[in-house]
Ligand code: SF4
């Protein structure tokens with residue numbers, strides 16, 4: 569138990585914080601009526617990135633899946649051919665699924681990726697009545713083809 573003087577100082581400190589916050593502008597987000605502001609570091613739904621030519625950056629090395637503690641990334645690799653080039657490397661991810669029933673948004677997959685192919689976007693509206701909707705496929709995760717890129721269409 570503190571002395572009365574210590575208690576008074578503690579109360580004064582607390583009230584000072586309260587008083588300071590009273591004059592700050594409100595930080596309430598009026599979602600969904602207004603767009604939500606995110607910190608750049610926010611880890612939302614993943615984005616599979618493309619290079620400047622529109623090719624997929626993922627080279628199907630499986631490192632993201634191997635580092636995922638929730639075991640929620642499923643990849644099937646395939647070889648690029650002369651007639652169908654999807655990534656700039658030898659292989660590409662023919663199938664790339666992330667199961668958001670399991671993902672804990674830890675970011676380990678992003679850290680593990682040697683080509684910066686997988687990043688966190690700011691998408692967060694994942695709620696669904698059907699859990700099968702939470703398995704996101706490559707087509708849902710892929711970044712759009714950059715304007716002017718002679719992109720391969722996957
Ligand atoms: S954020 Fe974490 S849990 Fe989610 S897919 Fe990446 S490694 Fe797995």
Ligand code: SF4
Pocket residue numbers: 625626627628629630631632633643661680681682683684685686
């Ligand atoms: S997203 Fe990155 S780590 Fe995962 S398979 Fe593709 S290249 Fe490898």
